[in-house]
Amino acid sequence: ETGVTQTPRHLVMGMTNKKSLKCEQHLGHNAMYWYKQSAKKPLELMFVYNFKEQTENNSVPSRFSPECPNSSHLFLHLHTLQPEDSALYLCASSQETVGRAETQYFGPGTRLLVL
């Protein structure tokens, strides 16, 4: 596997379910990101991890819970979601977060539908 991978690619869940999204990067990067992409809205940054430490929680509701066990893996744990949380969730990685010349590389996304 190369680049940034995400599983599952599609997920349908009820509002009472608990599920997790997984992201893995094979680029040797130290920073990882979760973004939310909803229809007709710009990409929204949700969380940032740099060297496994969370450096940003962009006012995301607590029903979204990130986990970064190491620099290569990032999870997004989901529980008691709402239908408006249906979106494409994108993971990205970069070498670090503090260099201005950092380029973020994106995974293919997980298409989430909350019923």
Next chain:
Amino acid sequence: AQSVTQPDIHITVSEGASLELRCNYSYGATPYLFWYVQSPGQGLQLLLKYFSGDTLVQGIKGFEAEFKRSQSSFNLRKPSVHWSDAAEYFCAVVAFSGGYNKLIFGAGTRLAVHP
């Protein structure tokens, strides 16, 4: 505040025609700029980036972009569009906020290509 504006939500061109997608940014210092492309159901793929130096930047798939500081623009161009270029295109600028750098995305331009 830093921002990116993509004035055109939808653009339709004929295959073989030239293309220009507009991007205007608001940033106080020298900007670091990106163009990403997103095919339906996919993540974002980096087309090109500008950090410094030559203001005309070459990217993948025959795309180029020109940085014009006086106009705060970073327009994306392609001399001859192929049907496979139909996708959504996002311009982004790096902004320093909360102690780290983050990408600020425009709302995107959806490109349709007529045969």
